[in-house]
Amino acid sequence: MKEKVLMENMSWVEIKDAIENGKKTVLLISGSIEQHGPHLPTGTDTILGYEIAKRAARQLGNTLVAPVIRPCLSEHHMGFPGSFTLSSETYHRVLKDHCESLANCGFKDILLLSSHGGNTAVLTAIVPDIAIKLYGRANVHLIDYLSLSAEAALPFLEEKGISRAKAGVHAGYSETSLMLVASPRLVKMECAEKGLDEESFYDPVNLSRSQIDTFILGVKHYSGNGVLGDPRKASLEVGEKLMEIVVTAVVKAASNALGATPP
Numbered sequence: 001m002k003e004k005v006l007m008e009n010m011s012w013v014e015i016k017d018a019i020e021n022g023k024k025t026v027l028l029i030s031g032s033i034e035q036h037g038p039h040l041p042t043g044t045d046t047i048l049g050y051e052i053a054k055r056a057a058r059q060l061g062n063t064l065v066a067p068v069i070r071p072c073l074s075e076h077h078m079g080f081p082g083s084f085t086l087s088s089e090t091y092h093r094v095l096k097d098h099c100e101s102l103a104n105c106g107f108k109d110i111l112l113l114s115s116h117g118g119n120t121a122v123l124t125a126i127v128p129d130i131a132i133k134l135y136g137r138a139n140v141h142l143i144d145y146l147s148l149s150a151e152a153a154l155p156f157l158e159e160k161g162i163s164r165a166k167a168g169v170h171a172g173y174s175e176t177s178l179m180l181v182a183s184p185r186l187v188k189m190e191c192a193e194k195g196l197d198e199e200s201f202y203d204p205v206n207l208s209r210s211q212i213d214t215f216i217l218g219v220k221h222y223s224g225n226g227v228l229g230d231p232r233k234a235s236l237e238v239g240e241k242l243m244e245i246v247v248t249a250v251v252k253a254a255s256n257a258l259g260a261t262p263p
């Protein structure tokens with residue numbers, strides 16, 4: 001049987017024993033509940049966050065996974081039914097209270113990650129405040145795994161002939177392939193449709209501008225079906241390789257943050 005790492009599946013006794021036996025690091029993911037096109041569930045970022053964190057925690061050792069925070073910041077998806085959002089102020093307080101609870105459990109290192117791009121800017125901005133509040137009790141680290149893994153996956157996707165626009169940034173080829181690994185029964189490939197696939201939108205030079213524009217005008221303005229990318233040829237085989245790339249990027253960044261050599 002695989003080692004238990006998800007805190008919400010463990011009893012308080014198991015958690016206490018795990019921490020006392022050295023599992024003093026915890027991964028806390030900010031996910032989302034938001035539309036992911038006609039073919040993926042609204043819990044996609046939460047499901048992927050859990051899957052990635054679970055695999056990374058097992059590789060890191062001495063690490064547990066906190067309940068994924070969701071909903072988080074999805075204002076730009078509110079044009080679609082099924083999307084939920086917190087305000088930035090509420091998110092800040094929710095995240096702080098989660099970190100306080102984890103410090104209270106006895107964790108010494110809290111690794112903050114986001115499985116949803118819409119959280120990243122606010123998460124990055126509030127980490128110093130939380131780190132100050134927990135100073136002396138727990139260390140707070142930030143890992144921007146979405147950027148790290150997007151960069152790490154690029155050579156592989158290029159080799160496969162998948163453009164940035166097809167890979168996409170939301171419910172496209174990459175995310176759909178990852179979901180075929182994490183939760184295949186929730187993927188409706190027969191409903192997969194092409195979304196926004198203009199190369200210029202995804203060009204690294206324009207990408208942060210594109211993201212701000214979707215925050216201002218909403219994703220629906222750019223893509224009527226909510227897809228940013230083209231998921232139609234997504235595959236389990238590619239998903240498995242992408243999952244490996246993402247988990248490796250998380251483990252490497254986490255090991256660096258903790259001052260350890262990656263296992």
Ligand SMILES: [Zn+2]
Binds near residue numbers: 036044170171
């Ligand atoms: Zn997503």
